[in-house]
Amino acid sequence: MKNRKEELKSLLIKFDEGQTTFDEEKRIKDLLRELDAMEFDFYKHYFESIDFSLKKRTEKSSIDFSFINQADVNQKKSTFTSRKLLKVAAIAILLIGAMFFGKHQQNKLNQSKAELALQQTVEALNLVGTKMNTAKEKMNYIEIFNDRTKPYINLNQK
Amino acid sequence: MNQIDFITEIQKHEPKMFGLAISILKNRDLAKDGLQESAIKLWNQRDYFQKVKNKQAYCMQIIKNWCYDELKRKVNNHLRLQDDEEVEEGIGNEKDHVNDTYRRIKSLIEKLPSKQRLIIQLKDFEGLDFEEISNALKMEQGSVRVNLSRARKRLKEMYLEQENKIKMIQNEE
Known part of the structure; x- marks a missing residue:
């Protein structure tokens, strides 16, 4: 009995200094219960209060975790909206791309057609030019013939 | 960190977080608000929270900051915290x-x-x-x-x- 009281006293000194471990505090509680002496009333009541406080802490979780589902729904919604927007944007880009490509191809085709037409015109003009030159040369012979025959043939003069 | 892991982790630390909030605020309702707000904050930063080694210390830090911010807000608004009057009743x-x-x-x-x-x-x-x-x-x-x-x-x-x-x-x- 005396030994236990001494043990308790020394443990309580350690307790007051904040040096006790959880096991030592458990031992203090056991000794307080066994000895039940008036001089340790404060400690007895103090440990009773601690036990009481721990026992009454049996409340269910007070955190409402529904915000997690809400956050998920919002996230899904926003993901869905972004996906939809992305699809629309992709289609729009494809359409615009196709339009520009088509226009570009059309321009290219028109340009090549114009170039061909120009080339053909140039060739045609060249051909006309050559023929004109030949004709002109032949006309020169007529002029020489006229000049030479003029003294002898004067059909138009009266 | 998926939902179940997150909830399990938070529920593990909830009693101590609540105890800390009560100790600072001395008001159960406010302490519960603090728990709720802290849980939302932790969920919003769950990617970081997952990497935190000492999760309990981190949770305690979050709720402690919330409680002190709440106290400051009350002081700034010239409000007084209403202490919980009843410690316990009707136990038997x-x-x-x-x-x-x-x-x-x-x-x-x-x-x-x-x-x-x-x-x-x-x-x-x-x-x-x-x-x-x-x-x-x-x-x-x-x-x-x-x-x-x-x-x-x-x-x-x-x-x-x-x-x-x-x-x-x-x-x-």
């Missing part, structure tokens, strides 16, 4: 004595300086160890121990003073 006749003792000890704890009160609450009534308190309050473990020692000694003094007064009154009667 056989426990009335313990209930009274609990109320008495609690009322004495309320008279301690705020740091000592917080530390004694966390250590003795919420079951946190020195390391956890040190992490939660960003204090050296030695300092936590010193404050705890002062708190316990002061509490004992106040209790004995009160006992003496009661005895004196009883003798006079």
Whole structure:
């Protein structure tokens, strides 16, 4: 009995200094219960209060975790909206791309057609030019013939 | 971190977080608000939270900051925190004595300086160890121990003073 009281006293000194471990505090509680002496009333009541406080802490979780589902729904919604927007944007880009490509191809085709037409015109003009030159040369012979025959043939003069 | 892991993790630390919030705010409803807000904050930063090694310390840090912000907000708005009046009620006749003792000890704890009160609450009534308190309050473990020692000694003094007064009154009667 005396030994236990001494043990308790020394443990309580350690307790007051904040040096006790959880096991030592458990031992203090056991000794307080066994000895039940008036001089340790404060400690007895103090440990009773601690036990009481721990026992009454049996409340269910007070955190409402529904915000997690809400956050998920919002996230899904926003993901869905972004996906939809992305699809629309992709289609729009494809359409615009196709339009520009088509226009570009059309321009290219028109340009090549114009170039061909120009080339053909140039060739045609060249051909006309050559023929004109030949004709002109032949006309020169007529002029020489006229000049030479003029003294002898004067059909138009009266 | 998926939903189930997150909820399990938070529920593991919830009692201690609640205890810390109560110790700072002295109001159950506000402490519950603090828990809720902290859980939302932790969920919003779950990718980071998953990487945190000491999750309990981190949770305690989050709720502690929330509580102090709340206190500041109350002070700035010139509001006064309404203390919880009832410590416990309706536990049963056989426990009335313990209930009274609990109320008495609690009322004495309320008279301690705020740091000592917080530390004694966390250590003795919420079951946190020195390391956890040190992490939660960003204090050296030695300092936590010193404050705890002062708190316990002061509490004992106040209790004995009160006992003496009661005895004196009883003798006079």
